[in-house]
Amino acid sequence: MTTRTDTAWRHGTPQRTAVLLVNLGTPDAPTAPALRTYLAEFLGDPRVVEIPRAAWLPILHGVILRVRPAKSAAKYASIWTPEGSPLAVWTRRQTTLLQGHLGERLGQPEPAVLVRYAMRYGNPSIPSVLDELKAQGATRILVLPLYPQYAGSTTATANDKINEWLARQRRQPELRFVNHYHDDPGYIGALARRVTDHWATQGRGEKLVLSFHGVPERTLHLGDPYHCECHVTARLLREALGLRPDELQVTFQSRFGKAKWLEPYTEPTLIALAQQGLKRVDVMCPGFTSDCLETLEEINQEAREAFLHAGGQAFHYIPCLNDQPQWISALAALAERHLQGWDVRGKPAAELNAQRERALAMGAAD
Ligand SMILES: C=CC1=C(C)c2cc3[nH]c(cc4nc(cc5[nH]c(cc1n2)c(C)c5CCC(=O)O)C(CCC(=O)O)=C4C)c(C)c3C=C
Ligand SMILES: [Fe+2]
């Protein structure tokens, strides 16, 4: 329902631009009750589990939410930090760094562009952050998901949540959505730098495995571009590193449920490589822009153990982009390119206000 009164902005309010970083979200604590709340929201999303509600909700509430929270909580406990869940810690840090970077690049001490983050599931929620941005006078919002590859189960559902909020506003901000940046040279360059920095200090493995989060294979046939975008990222990264096709392999992790997901699966591939005599593997997860449960526990703990148990001798995990300076620069450049049409660059807030006041004085605007 539309809000009856909507007086966040008065006549003559200057344009204020914001960048909203959107990430998946994470539980508030590594405990079974916190996991139950988080998983109920996440797995109750029809964009994530595309099974008719009448069939899925009894399974979710009857079986999954009874068993999975405690198991997942134990996994989260193994990666939790004093500052909280790694996904939340890195997302906060990326937000702070991007705010500094954009302020600096746009040449203003007082940020003309506000940078905030919101989580699709859990906290801070998308509607709460949008309310806050609106109250701070953000009349234009650039939505930048922290997912380089587009998927219905990540990018689209975040956009849906934003549009749900928009539908409740009497006076709507202008919105712009970045769909994907899987082939962005800044993103690819930051990934390549991550790998070459690792090789410079740790030497190089016989193969570089790129493990992306999986999705049901069915979504590929239904037209979701995710699979293709993961492969484009991998090819561009391979070219940037000057590797032969056989020196790099794409795999998909985190299968959920019984259906077929994108193949090849990460852990069985690593086991097969070890069994074929591969001694050292380097593993990286380019689809995750922050280290999180799926990289720190599933890859760096579980997959490592499986590879070593199958006869591999060295497993090198290359961390996600996190707060790497090249990555923050790439994000800033990406945001700036999308902000260009909004004419923010080089126009400090003070100048925009002065322009507005001149126009008002001349009676050219209300
Ligand atoms: C990066 C892209 C991601 C896609 C695509 C994605 C699809 C997807 N995920 C699930 C189920 C789960 N994922 C879980 C954790 C999780 N997933 C992503 C990213 C993508 N998921 C991240 C970054 C994380 C980690 C969050 C963190 O807190 O660190 C979980 C929760 C953990 C668990 O209980 O295993 C589930 C469940 C499905 C079903 C799906 C596509 C349909
Ligand atoms: Fe996931």
Ligand SMILES: [Fe+2]
């Ligand atoms: Fe997982």
